[in-house]
Amino acid sequence: MEKYLYIALFAPLVSSLFAALFTATPKKQFVGIVASLLIFSAFVASTILLTHVLGGGEIVHVELMTWMETGNLYIPFGFVVDEISITMMMVVTLVSTIVHIYSIGYMDHDTGFNRFFSYLSAFVFSMMILVMSDNFAGLFIGWEGVGLCSWLLIGFWYHKESATWAANEAFIMNRVADLGMLIGIFLVFWNTGTLQYDGAFAAMANLDTETLTWIGIFLFIGAMGKSAQFPLHTWLADAMEGPTPVSALIHAATMVTAGVYLVVRSNELYALIPNVGLFIASLGAFVAIFAATMALVNRDIKRVIAYSTLSQLGYMFAAAGLGAYWVALFHLMAHAFFKALLFLGGGNVMHALSNELDPFKMGGLGKTMKGTMIMMTLASVALAGIFPLAGFFSKDLILEVAFVDHHFIIYTVLLLTAGLTAFYSFRIIALIFHGEDRHTALGFHPHEAYKFMLVAMSPLLILAIIAGFTFKMPYFEMVTQLLPATEYHVHSQVAYWIMTIGTQLFVIASIFFAYKKYMSPSIKVPDGTSKMENSFAYKLLINQYYIPYFYEEYLVKPYRELSTILWEKVDQKIVDATVDGIAGLIHATGENTRDMQSGNLSTMLKWMVAGTIVLLSLAVVFGLSVRYSGEITTILSGLGV
Amino acid sequence: MMEIGLNHYLVLSTILFTIGLVGVMRRKNLLLLFFATEILLNAVNVAFAAISHYYGDLTGQMFAFFVIAIAASELAVGLGLLILWHKRHGSIDLDTMTSMRG
């Protein structure tokens, strides 16, 4: 089995390096093909491993070599394939294979074609390390690695100011979280003496809660960064500057879910500290609705999808926080499929309309882009969680979890979010594909994407449809080998049915509302005139609650100004000036006193005599004081000194 | 009619010496400057003579003789230099010799 593990791990690396060879040369079709094949082989290897794991085979655990070893610290390059990591591996390899193939078409006309594949495969490699590592340090390698790749890929079109800006924003914001992660790792090491998952979690059982809490908090801070949880969420929307396949792979299916993975991976830790779990859940719920609201009004399809991703991540954290780790993981998987599909579809649309993103400039594309329309619609249905598509089984499950655990606030919030989700998803569907044509007026001549791109997307479509009812049970069987097998059943059948059907109806209703509102031929393009647009709520949402503005004004600018002050005022005017001042002072003393050497003989003689006299008077004073020391003391004592 | 003792001699020599010092400081004329230094030395001679008489040994007087000798030779050198300077600058005023300063 090891060799499959190595294939799964290193095939992406090989692919990346291979593509890297051609970065300097103009576009080569075969680079893309080879890369896709290599990633596909990784997928195949993972599948084999999956069957192995499903077949109840023992966990594959290898130790490649030592990385760091000093003092009590021992960190190997160790990799493990267990029920959790195999899930992630499957998701990662599958989606990335599809995205690679898709990109061959999507990046067709881009000069950076080869470079793109190099980066993309590099990302897959780091992601694999992240999910397969058997210790926190290895996880951190992958953690930073995906960060680096996402920096490269967001800034892929580096000539665009916005792109590079977004790239840096993403990197730095993630760095903030990574610090938390790092501290978490330190805590783990100094308290458990190891960074290996098994050893560490075993040792945590007998640590005081306070320490555990701190560990949990710091690790979760790390997770917040990668999974773009509030308040570190702004980078995700801006990350949409990158090419669409990137958004599909990194910012929907895989990297952003790393945070969820971390929490699931450390379930044994979080099981010990339910309070932190509750906090995570609440934050998740909040982010879910918070993001959904922002998605309602946004006029950029990719950003809308990005926000929906954010909100779905909120769902996952809600589940994980409530201790339903397998549910979280399950939703992670299902979500990966339909969200990637959604993104790729969006990519098709952009392609068709030469990178136009405003849905209000589209409409009626359904006629020309049937395939895409079908895919995106179904994906949205899945996202909305309509029976029997994937979303229903994964997402409604989370609702149940919340309900059963009597966290009714969280439940309500999530339920509400479900409605919003349905609404904004179909808002863009309607705007893009239905209603009357608004784009030809703008001189667009849309065309369907290449066939093979659609073919490449089809597996995702299928999975988005069937993943739910086919996988749920076997998946449950598998993953609960490792994770707490918490079954969630509403006690009374009646209540259950009411809940489910109620949710469904609510969702469907909101879908129809969306259609009704945005398919009407008389839809007016928002131009800042309508009453709704001037309402406070709308402004708040369209400006993303003014959070980016806040960051710009109150963090970025002050930092820049402070730096300048520190340099020009403190460093130059104070620190350095002091040093030069001392030197200057000495020199100035020389300049000012050199006239003592007037060169005039009688002055010299005067100096000499003066010196003698000074010494003489000192001597006399001293001599007298000795001579009359007795008298002096008596006088002083007389004076009462 | 008071008896003149050692201290009087010492005081005298001190006074002379002080006069010499003042002269050294005040005089701008090289020649007078030399006189001043001579006064210094001779002030000391007085004291030496007195003290050696007081102790009744000759060391002090020996010292005095040596001082006289040295004073003489000093004066010789000094006058030589003085003459040289006068030849070149036609002046023996101290203020003429300030080419080096700082």
Added chain:
Amino acid sequence: MLSPVNVSLESLNLMTLAPMIIPIVGALLILIIDIFKGGLDKTLYVMISILFLLLDFIALLNAGGVFAKDGIMLGVFDVMLIDGLAILSQYIIVGASIFFIALALSKKIFHEYSYPEFFALFLFMISGFQFMVASDNLILIFVGLETASLALYTLIALHNRDKSFEAAVKYFTMGALAAGLYSFGSMVFYALTGSIEINQIATVLAANEYADIGYVLVAVVFMLASFGFKLSLVPFHTWTPDVYEGSSAAMAGYMSIVPKIAAFVVAMRLFEFLIHSNVVWLEVVLYAMVVITMTAANIWALVQSDVKRMLAYSSISHAGFVMAAILIGTTQSNSALFLYWILFSFTNLGSFTMLWMSRQKELPGYQKSDHSFEKFSGMIKTSPIAAVVMAIFMLSLAGLPPFALFWGKIYMISSAVTGGYTVLALIMALNSAIAGYYYIKLIVFMFMKEPVVDSNGEVYVGNATTATKAIVGFSLIGTIFAFVALNPILEFVTTYVYNSGY
């Protein structure tokens, strides 16, 4: 009826006089030669002087041998005192003189060397210094001191330029004042103790436990003033820069070494016993003087625009640095003094010889004085070897390891540390940091600036001859490889100082 005074020659122990007599004989010989046949070339006189100095040195070695065998010697009615200090200092005096007189063999013709009297005076001066260090009789010290000084004034004046006359006059006048102070000081000592032998004075003072300390201090003040003049301690230093600038580089270098060591020895004889019988006042005053001399001189040196003048100030500061040894007054510090001075002589010999070799007869426009910094700018371009050598001497003066003076410096500072003078040690260290600047300044000019004029480096060796070059080479080796000879020198010095009871 007086009985005839009969003294046995053995008791006179004339051997103690030999080292001082030899140069006198040499001087007389030179004069006699000149009487019989004038207009002989300077090389003759130089060689004769060197020969006699070598003889002198041999006599010293002999004396040293005797000292090593049976300790301190007295002679000639006990006015001569041949102890370790005397011998060590005479080694330095005579040794340095040999090299410096050889500097007379310059390429350019200089007025003074055409007189045989120059060399005669030079030799007289040396014997004067030797008398000075080889006695603890205040009269003899006085005589020696004056002999030497008077000769020195004349030698400076012989350089025969306006500035040198001025220098001579200044030096002479202040010297005369110092002589007055000295005699007054010794008078007070005599008045207090009835003796003019330093060790006698010490014993008498110790006997009555410094009863009238006030008068002792008065004497000390006058002594301090007159030796402060010799050692150029601030504020008695004012003559130094002018005299250095006025006299030729060779003479200036000589003055920076020989008269000072002589003065140091006497100062040691005079003040050590007072320090040891802890006269607090003297300690305090010396402390202040040392610090002021070091620091002030350094600060003034920073702003000089002429290398020779800068070196003058630097030598003042070095003197202050070494004066600390007398303040500390342990065996280690006293031997550090000699060690330091030996190493210092090597370095200064080198640097002043470099200046001497670059001596011009008439100055170009961009040069304000003989050795202004501008003269050396871009030296590395035109004559790299000379520049490197000069740089090494500067670094050694700055106390950069592993060059000669560094070792002297650490041993001196270490002695301050062991003597318990922590703050002083720190001040000494920091002072050499300040000093770093002006030595580096010259290096900056030589290595980092562009040449002022497109000279082919001729100017820097304009006055050089094989002899001078050989001397530079010698001192260079001495400066660089000092650490090789360090151990023997250190042990030698320490034993000598220790055996003479300091």
Added chain:
Amino acid sequence: MLDHILSILIFFPMVAGIFGFMVHKDSMRAYGVAVGVIEFSLSLWLWFAFDNNVSGMQFMEHLPLVPAFGINYILGVDGISLFIIILAAFFTMIGIASLPDTKDVKNMIITLLFLQMTMIGVFAALDAIVFYVFWELSLVPMLYIIGAWGGPRRIYASIKFFLYTFTGSLVMLVGMLFMAYFFYQATGTWSFAILDWYRLILPESFQLWLFAAFFVGFAIKVPMFPFHTWLPYAHGQAPTIGSVILAAILLKMGTYAFIRFSLPLFPDASVYFMYPIAIIAIIMIIYTAMVAYAQKDVKQVVAYSSVSHMGVIVLGTFALNVEGISGSVFLMLAHGVVSGALFLLVGVIYERRHTKMMDQFGGLAKVMPRYATIFGLMMMASVGMPLTINFVGEFLSLLGFYQQSHILTLLAGIAIIVGAIYMLAAYKKMFFGEVTIEENRNLPDVNKRELLALIPLAMITIWLGIYPKPVLGPINNSAEAVVQLMHNKATSEEAKLRIPNVSGVVISKTSMKEGH
């Protein structure tokens, strides 16, 4: 020959330099490269012959110099100094190899060879005075390099560099003399041998003063805030090669000296001063990082960044445990490689455009892709991307210090944020966006000679990032020895507590209480 390999390593470059005067200036570069290669291979041989399992000194040489005063010529290497020596040899080699055609290249190369002697001497010396000799001597060639080949304000910069460090080290010298005196009092013999001093246990009050004295010398060299202001000038004015050597090797002298002198000689004082120094280190990290962000001159950015990194090194050193110390030593190497490479890269662009102002560039990624790639790699290494050489060092240093203080480590960890900020900003300014300035449109990409220097550095950066073991192992052994020595010498209770006892390994169960 192995018995004297260290002496050979030290003095071979000097001798070669002296012979260099005889070489004609057109062939000088080849000569220099040859010497550099020989020296480097010698150093590699040293590594090859080095016994990784011995934690103590190896290849010891002993030669009495001034026995009367206890000064001896003692050399030796352990895991801590070994790799810095190799690094020095390596950088001199590639430095000479990649030297652009400056004026009087001959003098430059001879100076470099002398500099190499002093650098290797410092790290091989085991006698305080010998150490001091090389330590001081290393100033002179650097003074010349900066002053003679530097930018417009070169003289100011060079004198500042010289005097500042000179002053500091003089104070250190006094400290050394005191140390020797205490040794003399304790044993009755003078000795400046470091290994002898290790055996001396001083009362804490003495330790504090001596620590302070040594600290002044080291801190200025490192340079630690607020003594750092000479560095930007030195870097800003120095020629590329000067900055490279300065950043890669000379700065390491200070941190190395901390480990060689301060920690083992004054364990109690080290513990006593741990927090103040850690705070200074944190100021260095954050403050200089912010200052770096404000720079307009890319070279200044790198200069300040190296101060920032030195902060992490110091922090690791004063973690006073094996993880921290070996981490800091490793970070010395890492920072040497990375900052050296960055300065070389800056030199590359400076040679083409004769400006270092970032607003003069932009969009270079399109014009010089190879250059951009290598720069990007080194930048990522500098911000501590895992699997690059820097990460190992930073991770270990911070990890180590975490045992001492949680809050301070958290603050120090901000390094990875602020570091990313200024580096990415600089990279963005230089390489991203459109090419706006005409001269940049057709700049030649990095040429062979530059690649010759950069490729090996890139390879080392990756190799030691992925597989640090061959280097980390020996370092670890020596670090353990140091820590054990400190633990044994420590007198105060707190010191015993703070400094772990390596032989009896216990994992401290620090609860977060004292941290928060």
